[in-house]
Amino acid sequence: MYEDLLIKYIGMILVIFLLTTLYGKATPFHTLSVSLLTAVAVGYLVVFCVGAIYQNVLLVFQGQPLTIVGVIIGSMLLFRFIPRYSVLSRIPIAFSAGTMLGLSFRTVVFTEIIGFTTSAVKPLFTPTGDWFVNFNNISTVVLTATILCVFIYTFPTMYKGPVKGIGKLGELFLYGALGAYCTNAFISNMNAALATIGQYLTTTSDMAIFFSIAIITFIAMIALDKRGILEKYSI
């Protein structure tokens, strides 16, 4: 019960502190909340990793001696802290990058190259089909062809010769696609903001506490700014 309340109020304070970024200047409140979130995440990860290492070491004594190879290779990353032997830390990085690449390379061709290319080849227009599907098919083909043109002819030759118009169109589509992608990501995060703030605005008492903390933080921020020490304490 008390734990829930504590979590709620700490969360409330953190949300308001994070929102101080809207002030346009670095604030100690924002720095504190960001640092706290990072520290908690890193702390949790360290505890988790230590647990995982312990489990792996146990496996060595449970009849799986080869696990020790993984533990040793992984531990070699710590050589980064010793400048003289830091070159040794490249071995586990190379090992894991090579393994991952080897694992995915044989399948990525089918899933992300052949699969995507096949799905981009569509009948342009089906008279009896759904108009939405027809629109999707046409736009898939047009966008694929024009954007491909941008990358094939690259930038110096993109606006010359017969591909001039197509290249320009492809570039516009590319901007549109990237814009839509960013908007989508923003809306997704905005929903998280909405949900986080929304949970503190469900009861009158919570609302009162939320707005009180917000007003106090705002006044403190203005006071610190007037004294010229706002940014001084924001790392």
Add this chain to the structure above:
Amino acid sequence: MVNIFKVMATLNKRILYLTLLILIIVGCLYPIALPITVTPWTTDFYNKINAVQPGEILLVHWGEGPGVEKTMWSAIKLTLWQFMQRRVKIIWMTTMPMAPPVGEMLLNDPLIKDAMKEEHYVVGTNFTDIGFVYMESGLVNFVKDIQGFTQNKFKDTFVGKLKDMNDIQYCYYMGGDPDAYKWLAQHVSLRFKTKIFTISDPSTFPTHLTYLKAGNFYSCLDGVTGSAEYELLTGKAGPFLGRMGAISTTSLFFALVIVLGNIGYFGWERKERVKPIKVGEKNV
């Protein structure tokens, strides 16, 4: 004379974010009941879960971090509840360091706990948690040799009878890892033809749709709008249904600002022949 295009292009971002914040707060205080249309993807997802046969096996690939509780909890909860209504056998696999406490929270949710009780879910008989499976290498080892990977720890459960991924009919990807769904497409869907359901936030959803079109995924759900739509479809109203009005309003506002900003830049550039900003050059 005031150049309206310049005003549109150079509007102070702090004003925009403040307006957004006010819209969010007002939207939370006074929810707007806008009509909701269930998208074809959500309908497809719902129908395909309903077509799952009792006794079939579902591998839950759980990798959601703490933020998911705020963004798409209803969709996660209700889809899992729907699978439980179909009485599938569940293998629970955790794939992200941040995921275990959130997974525990999900399994302790009253709706899921009740469903487990009502549908007679017993740990070991039709629900087995195989623990943490790390990264791509872990998944690859699991799918090709389940007994070898689990070291026969689950030989007394239904998992003990499974040889490889061919024995598992469905996989449900619930994860925030930016690469994990690719691994599932590569190592599960391509090699074993297991049908993969995925749930994601709106930022990853378009990528999931690409995999869906390519035939790598079986069905995909946008967790944010999907939450409200699932509350509507299952008749279990929750916070997301009431929040959709605020989400739509703020999304529309933001989309409008982007459009106006682009028109502003376009018009300003044309009218005053402003040179495009180069790399390293200070913005106006």
